[in-house]
Amino acid sequence: MATGPSAASHPPRLREVFASGGRSFSFEFFPPRDDAGERVLWTTIRRLEPLVPTFVSVTYGAGGSTRDRTVRVTRRIAEETTLRAVGHLTCVGHDIDELRTVVGRYADAGVRAVLALRGDPSGGPASPWRSHPGGLDRALDLVRLVRSLGDFDVGVGVAAFPEGHPEAADLDADARVLVAKAEVGADFAVTQLFFRAEDYLGLVGRVRALGCGIPVVPGIMPITNLVQVQRFVELSGSVVPPEVVDRLSPYADDPPSVRAAGVELATALCDRLLAEGAPGLHYYTLNRSTATWEIHARLAVAA
Numbered sequence: 142m143a144t145g146p147s148a149a150s151h152p153p154r155l156r157e158v159f160a161s162g163g164r165s166f167s168f169e170f171f172p173p174r175d176d177a178g179e180r181v182l183w184t185t186i187r188r189l190e191p192l193v194p195t196f197v198s199v200t201y202g203a204g205g206s207t208r209d210r211t212v213r214v215t216r217r218i219a220e221e222t223t224l225r226a227v228g229h230l231t232c233v234g235h236d237i238d239e240l241r242t243v244v245g246r247y248a249d250a251g252v253r254a255v256l257a258l259r260g261d262p263s264g265g266p267a268s269p270w271r272s273h274p275g276g277l278d279r280a281l282d283l284v285r286l287v288r289s290l291g292d293f294d295v296g297v298g299v300a301a302f303p304e305g306h307p308e309a310a311d312l313d314a315d316a317r318v319l320v321a322k323a324e325v326g327a328d329f330a331v332t333q334l335f336f337r338a339e340d341y342l343g344l345v346g347r348v349r350a351l352g353c354g355i356p357v358v359p360g361i362m363p364i365t366n367l368v369q370v371q372r373f374v375e376l377s378g379s380v381v382p383p384e385v386v387d388r389l390s391p392y393a394d395d396p397p398s399v400r401a402a403g404v405e406l407a408t409a410l411c412d413r414l415l416a417e418g419a420p421g422l423h424y425y426t427l428n429r430s431t432a433t434w435e436i437h438a439r440l441a442v443a444a
Contacts, residue, residue, distance in 0.1 A: 152225060155254055155296035156328040158195055158421075159356035165195040165421025166437065167227075167331075167358070170428050172199055172211040181428060182214065188430040190222055192437060195421060198256055201229040212243060216250035227298065228252045231260025232283055236275035240283070244290050254295040256331065257283040270308065281322050288326040299323075301330035301357050303340035304379050316347035323355040330355055331423045334362040334374065336385050336406070338413045359414050362425040363432040364389060364403030366396070404432055408439045415440070 158165055168189055173179040186197070197218060199211045211229060219226040228247035230240065247255060259280040262268040272278040277286065280299055287297055299322045302315055309315035319330060335341060341359050348357065364370045367381075367389050374381050385406060392398035411422055422440075424433045 152253065152295050154294065154328065155196065155227075155298070156356060159329055159358065160420070164415060164440070165358070166192075167195045167421065167423045168197045168433065169360075169423060169425050170197065170199045170214075172201075172207045172214065173428070174207065178428070179210065179214065185426065185428050185430045186218065186222065186224070189426075189433065190224055192434075194224065196225040196227045196254065198227040198229050201231045201258070201260070208243075212246050215247065215252060219250045219252050225254070225295070226250075226252050227296075228255040229258070230255060230283065230287070231258045232272065232277045232280070233260035233263060234273055234276075236273055237277065237286070238275075240277065240286060241290060244287055248291040248293075253293055254297070255287050255293050256298040256300075257287050257327070258300050259283065281318075281325055284322055284326050296328040297326055298329045298331055299327040301332045301344060303332050303335040303337075303344045303359075312343070313347060316344065316351060319344075319348055319355070319357075320351045320353040323353050327355060329420075330357045332357060332360040333379055334360050334425055335379060336382050336410065338410060338417065341414060341419070342417055356420040358421045358423045359411075359419050360423045360425060361407055361411060361436075362427070363407040363436060365400040365427075365429075365432050367393070367399055367403075369427075370403075400432065404435050404439075407432070408436050411436060411440055 170182055170185070173182050199215050201208060201211050215226050215228055218224050230243055232240070235243070244255070257280055262270045277283050284297055284299060287293055299319070301319050302309070305312045305315045306318070309318065332341060332344070345357050348355065362370060364385070371381055388406065389399055389402055392402060414422070426433050
């Protein structure tokens with residue numbers, strides 16, 4: 142059995158990795174809905190493993206069975222691969238005792254880093270947020286809980302929103318929320334997907350103006366299927382910019398051309414972000430490896 146970095150005795154802290162000046166990159170997978178989907182996911186994991194990413198994570202699912210699979214797959218990654226697994230957890234649908242249990246399951250698997258997120262309302266981003274009875278109301282509270290429970294010395298990450306959280310009063314208020322999460326123990330942030338470098342750079346600028354140095358890692362989703370990505374964007378409360386739609390729309394009936402143009406757009410965005418000082422890239426893979434491989438190869442050539 143391979144032992145991943147998450148189980149090593151002294152793995153480097155993620156904040157230190159991001160501060161090193163190298164081109165950090167990481168992958169996020171979605172929880173498979175069934176055994177067939179899990180087999181596809183493992184094919185992707187094994188194909189991406191030789192790239193030696195900084196870490197990988199599995200999104201915390203919206204339902205009970207998917208959540209169980211998230212924790213189980215994360216444990217397998219930690220125990221059976223050379224990859225550093227970062228646990229994923231949200232406040233949605235859990236009371237505090239249940240959250241403690243999930244944190245404990247990650248710790249028992251040797252996972253020493255966690256992404257602590259509030260999560261979207263069960264009815265979607267446009268629905269009002271209602272905390273679970275006996276649960277937590279904010280990501281800030283979840284960061285505190287994780288810090289109080291386990292040895293997550295490799296890092297505790299949180300979400301960031303280049304276009305602003307849907308519930309934030311304005312972009313400045315949203316930046317203050319991220320700073321507050323850093324003040325209670327968050328080591329780094331990973332953004333929601335976005336498509337304009339200016340949105341990311343504006344967020345970082347606002348956070349730095351508040352005197353906070355938390356690393357903010359941009360979240361990247363290559364567009365290989367415009368309808369599919371628009372659905373994910375809608376769920377995240379973000380938008381696909383008109384210029385991106387205009388670039389891809391002529392290929393609506395030509396999936397290979399949509400995919401090629403989407404990879405080109407993502408590569409250009411990543412190049413700009415790295416040139417502007419982003420500490421790394423976090424790829425939302427959709428459990429497929431080819432587009433991520435292509436972007437990584439193009440960036441490596443350009444490095």
